[in-house]
Amino acid sequence: MKPTKPQREQIRLKYGGKCAYCGCNLQKNWHADHKEPIRRSQRWVASCINDRSKIYEDYMEHPERDCIENLVPACPSCNTNKHQMTVEQFRSSIAQYVQSLNRYSVQYRMASKFGLVEETGIEVKFYFESYEQGRKN
Ligand SMILES: [Zn+2]
Numbered sequence: 001m002k003p004t005k006p007q008r009e010q011i012r013l014k015y016g017g018k019c020a021y022c023g024c025n026l027q028k029n030w031h032a033d034h035k036e037p038i039r040r041s042q043r044w045v046a047s048c049i050n051d052r053s054k055i056y057e058d059y060m061e062h063p064e065r066d067c068i069e070n071l072v073p074a075c076p077s078c079n080t081n082k083h084q085m086t087v088e089q090f091r092s093s094i095a096q097y098v099q100s101l102n103r104y105s106v107q108y109r110m111a112s113k114f115g116l117v118e119e120t121g122i123e124v125k126f127y128f129e130s131y132e133q134g135r136k137n
Helices: 005-012 076-082 089-096 096-106 108-114 127-136
Strands: 031-034 041-049 054-058 071-074
Touching: 005 071, 005 127, 031 076, 071 076, 089 096, 096 108
Parallel strands: none
Antiparallel strands: 031 071, 041 054
């Protein structure tokens, strides 16, 4: 679904004008993200016998998730990094970033050795989780 202007404003304000995931203040270029992914894909529908070309159509794996209740405001970097992941897959993906930095980034390892960065080992918590928790209390 393409949200109307009032629906987009409703989505933008879901978490006080902040990104549902990292909690940064949303800028003009914020995205409406499907919290539970709809997973857009293509499927083969036919083949042309003459030129052997194939015809594909776009489809959604979970069309039932394409609704305003499932749309949350996200900053471009969270939305791009989350891509078609579920919330839990996104959480695991972020949790592995420190391991990747230690393995592949010389700059990160040096910055770590010199105490410029500190690993906390905390769990990845999304802004919408603390926001919803705060509203319950
Ligand atoms: Zn974000």
